[in-house]
Amino acid sequence: MARTDAQRESAGRQEFIVDIGLSWLAMKSGYPVWLSAEDHDRFVPSSGPVDVQLRLVEDAGAEVGRTIVLQIGEDVRRLLASNLPDEVLRTVWLGATKRYFDPAQHDLTGREWLRRIEAAWTTGIRRSDARFLPSPPQPVTDANLRSAVLEQIGAVADALEQAAVRGSVPGLVPALEQVVDRACADVGFRLFLRSMKAYFVAIDEDRCDAFTALGERLGYPEFLVDDNLNVG
Structure with a gap:
């Protein structure tokens, strides 16, 4: 990548x-x-x-x-x-x-x-840096990574969507899945993690480990995945 x-x-x-x-x-x-x-x-x-x-x-x-x-x-x-x-x-x-x-x-x-x-x-x-010019964007579109992110979103989809509906954001999970599928697996996964933290959706240790392993595949900093996740 x-x-x-x-x-x-x-x-x-x-x-x-x-x-x-x-x-x-x-x-x-x-x-x-x-x-x-x-x-x-x-x-x-x-x-x-x-x-x-x-x-x-x-x-x-x-x-x-x-x-x-x-x-x-x-x-x-x-x-x-x-x-x-x-x-x-x-x-x-x-x-x-x-x-x-x-x-x-x-x-x-x-x-x-x-x-x-x-x-x-x-x-x-x-x-x-007055002359700064950004490089062209490099979305993560690898099919295996997209599939892996969608799998993790799917595993907690019901709980996250219920929390989002209570917070007046219906359709959050389908929207996140579209970001992964049509734009970038990396951005989609990080926005998913941020949403899980925003709504304090509970997960177990095994799910946290799965999130962390996927974060390692995406090259995330050490604390990005599990900081403020609701792991019980």
């Missing part, structure tokens, strides 16, 4: 990474909830929720390692290069963020929202 810019950047050095790329952004999207009133006034733009989310993207390079930041653009461009419907893109974002931020409430389709993320990502990267 071809290595992405983010994977090449991380080669030869160790980082404590619990997520990367678009799934990392989904994890961080609700951060203003945890700010004190003083920090909220200091750090959160007053121009609205869309700008709050995009500021996260632009400022990511100052907060986390380049491995995480480069993968944001890679993930977004993998999805934009696909023929996935807007509603699928919106649904997987809502599922991964536990519906904290809904682009549709701000007159943005799923694809338009990803384009806004891509633009903010480019702006942030070029603060430190």
